[in-house]
Amino acid sequence: MANIVWHRKLRIYLDLTRADLGHEEYEDLWSTVYAMDRMYSARGVPVRERELQCGGVCQETGVEAPMFLRVRNGRREAVHERAEDEERHTAPLSDEHKAYQERILKAAREGGYAGDSEVRTRVGRSWIQTDTLIEGADGRRFGWEIQLCSAGTEGPRSVRARASRAEKNGITPAWHTDRADYANRHDSHWTRSDNLPAYVIAKTGDLRVVSGYRTLDFWRCDIHAVHPCPHGARRCGKAHATPTPHGILFDDLVRGTAAGLIVPIQFRTATKQHRFWVTDADRDRLEDLQADDTQLPPAPDTSGSADRASYNRPTCRPTREAEPSPLPAPAPIATALHHIPRQAAPPASEAAPLPASPVPGTDVHGGVRREDAVGLEAVIAAQQAADLTRRRLEQLSCDEERRHQRTAWFEAAARAQAAVTRYAQAKRLNRFEVEQRVRRAARDEAGLQRPGCPPPEIRR
Structure with missing residues (x-):
């Protein structure tokens, strides 16, 4: 098909993308040309003897390609008579595109799944073409589409339309790219890898997926939660799920989808609907949470599964993160302790004489x-x-590690506060004074006294 048609008899170009075919001076030009072509077809005139030829790529290459007109689904189309002329309008596949197709087939075959490239599937009176079709377990079919160039968002050839047609015919669409701007699009389930040359993609190595695969973090919306409440309230007390980006190898993604262990989901937030891939266990837990958000779904049993190390050289270019500098060990506590001022003498009502034999387990300072x-x-x-x-905590960058370290910090701070309270009660001291002196003493003993600040005052 083509959008520009050369009419040999009228000696004009017809632009099918415009209502007037690019000629305002001729009224209802389309009806005249289309009626003449239909008359030729009814009388059995061969296409090569009609007056229409391709005025685009074929004419630019010096080839006379006969065409005929038709109307399909309300759209005007000019169709080539020969298939080789039609293929001339299709851009050749790049080496990177072919390398991805070969890698998908190789990864699927290593997992015991069959597949093929450039597969045409009949859909009614038309067909759909898939870059690489993988036959997974339990009759699942996955259509991998490698998109390394620009792709539209609207229209019959857009990503949304092609993915919708594939889903209606039992094919789960899986779109992969190396362009960062596709990571923000939600017209299909996109995955992304680094921009790599063909020989790196095709070789045996660890091709890492940097976008499109996530894990779901299930948490209770209370004062101990790390994530903000998605409903905008301060703390609603309900259970929520938050997607977290997670890395995965491209070969493991292909085999996991074919086996049904990695599935696509649609995750709706307050502003938009996201599409990404998760494990089947996270998908099941999300369905349980959406059915009843008053309690967290049970965590999957991962005791039998262990992370498998990879011995292949990576094909991505990871950025080297700066290692946290080791913190100095706390210095030993000095034997000379700061003296903390005692509170004023208790009132007369509290100064009653203690019994001769105090109760076991108490001291003389108030029980x-x-x-x-x-x-x-x-x-x-x-x-x-x-x-x-x-x-x-200040030196960590990973959200998972920061969450665990923040919990450890809360517990350590609670133990320190409880120790201050017990000491102040035992010595009948002002708790605020005790806490301030302890904080200064701990900072001085660890060598963290700020420069230019005098040492804390010691009351004797």
């Missing part, structure tokens, strides 16, 4: 258990441990 009276050394050590855990 505080002896085992709860923590020494000042332990209080400062607990505060140093909390500060060290917080400094480790």
Whole structure:
């Protein structure tokens, strides 16, 4: 098919993309030309003897390619008589495109699945063509489309239309690209790898998928949650799921989709609907969560699965992350402790004489258990441990590691605060004064005194 047609008798070019065919001076030109071509067809006149020829690529290459007109689904079309003329309008596949097709077939065959490239599937009176069609387990069919050039979002040849036609005919569309702007499109389930040459894509190595595959993080929306509430409330108390980008090897993605272990999902947020690939376990947990958001779905059993190391050389170009500098070990606590001022004398109502034989487990300072009276050394050590855990958090960049480290920091800080409270109660001291002195002492012992600041005042 072509959009530009050369009329030999009228000696004009006809642009089928325009209503007036590019000639405003002729009224209803399309009806005249189309009626004449239909009359030739009814009288059995061969296409090569009619007045229409391709005025685009074929004419530019010096080839006379006969054409005829037709109307399909309300669209005007000019069709070549010979298939070789039609193929002249199709851009040749690039070496990178062919390398991806070969790699998909090789990865599928290693997993025990059959496939073929450039497969035409009959759909009613027309057909659809798939770059690489993989026959997966349980009758699943996956149509891998390698898109390394520009692709439209609207129209009969757009990504949305082609993916919809494939889904209606039992083919799960899987679109792969190396362009970063496709990662923000949600007209299909896109995956993306780095922009690599053909010989790197085709060789045996670890081709990594950097976009399009995610894991779902299930969490409770309370004060301990790391993610913000998707409903806009401060904390709604419900269970939510948050997708997190995750890396995967391209070969594992091809075999996982064919086996049914990796599935496409549509994840709706407040503003848009996202399409990406997840494991079947995360898909099942998401369905359970959407059915009942009052409780978190059970976590899948991963005791029998272990991460498998790869011995292949990588084909991606990862950026080298800076390793966190080791933190200095806390210095030993000095034996000379700061003296903290005591509170004022208690009122007369509290100064009643103590019984001759106090209750076992209490001391003479108001009924505080002896085992709860923590020494000042332990209080400062607990505060140093909390500060060290917080400094480790500042050097992490991975969201998963930061979540675990933040939990450890909360627990260490809670232990330090409890130690301060017990010490202040045991010694009948002002808790605020105790906490401030302990924080300064912990910072001085660890060598973190700010330059230019005088040492803390010591009351004797």
